[in-house]
Amino acid sequence: MQTALVTGGAGFIGSHIVDALIRDGCNVVALDDLSTGSRRNLFGKDVQLIEGDICDASLVRHLFEVHKPHFVFHLAAQISVSRSVREPGFDAKVNIMGTVNILHACVENHVEKLIFTSSGGVMYGDAPARFPTPETEPRMPSSPYGISKMAGEAYCAFFQQEYGLPFTALRYANVYGPRQNPHGEAGVVAIFTEKMIKNETVTINGDGEYFRDYVYVDDVVRANLLSMHNADGAVLNIGTGVETSVNGLFAELKAITGYHSSAVYGSARPGDLRRSALDSTLAQQELGWQPAVPLKQGLIKTFEYFSSTLGM
């Protein structure tokens, strides 16, 4: 039986990867410090949760020695762009030093493949020459979070070149779906859906004409599992290429949830990109991956999840 380690496995995306690996018959171990994730996401599942910090090198080393994972999905991260601006040292500690700890342990324990989680939404800066944006566009992150994700990719490439550790890095677009935290700064789908179900005021930052590429979590999970045996050394965008404005998203969710009120417009968030959409042609070539869940269908599934968990 193959063992898979999912760092950040109690989080939104990580817990869906855990589900898929269990379905595939893997022995699954999750490492998570529960800073933004939750035990609830793994409740009743056949997974061993180790509560710990990826920055704790000796804990990481011990965990790898005991469990000897064949595959590692590295999702644990400081995920807040604004916190990365306020506390760049903390962001670098978790996202760079934590990643280096994981890479070291992978090499020492002859891991077959590392799948590294990067971000396409923050990688190409404010004005890439092309929309949707391919991986060949220059990397121009404008936040410490983007810089630390870029550094993580570079460390993966170094560890592959120097020590022969195979990796694939996946640059996600805006991921949405069940279990996303509706109380974070990102995750506009979760935030809007919860507020609409509770019939609370929905605030749109700025004029709402900010365009994003929303990719459903099941599609992201599929890209992760396909990466186990494909695309060594590749850095791949994982998005739909479809741009949806926040106003457009609000209208879609309003229709799905039956929300009756209008949105309230607040001040724009400094540094928010106007447009972001990813060209995933390379993922199609390297993994045979394409997004399968259209936005409306994904929003309905997300609404159904939040309705049931909120008891409505």
Ligand code: NAD
């Ligand atoms: P999440 O907050 O639900 O998941 C992150 C998980 O990592 C949490 O369970 C958290 O408790 C854990 N974690 C944080 N710091 C840790 C540490 N020091 N040690 C151990 N565990 C730690 O968020 P998510 O949206 O599921 O993000 C998962 C990954 O996907 C992250 O690497 C994030 O940067 C990346 N990503 C997410 C999106 C998106 O739209 N959600 C887009 C691009 C990239």
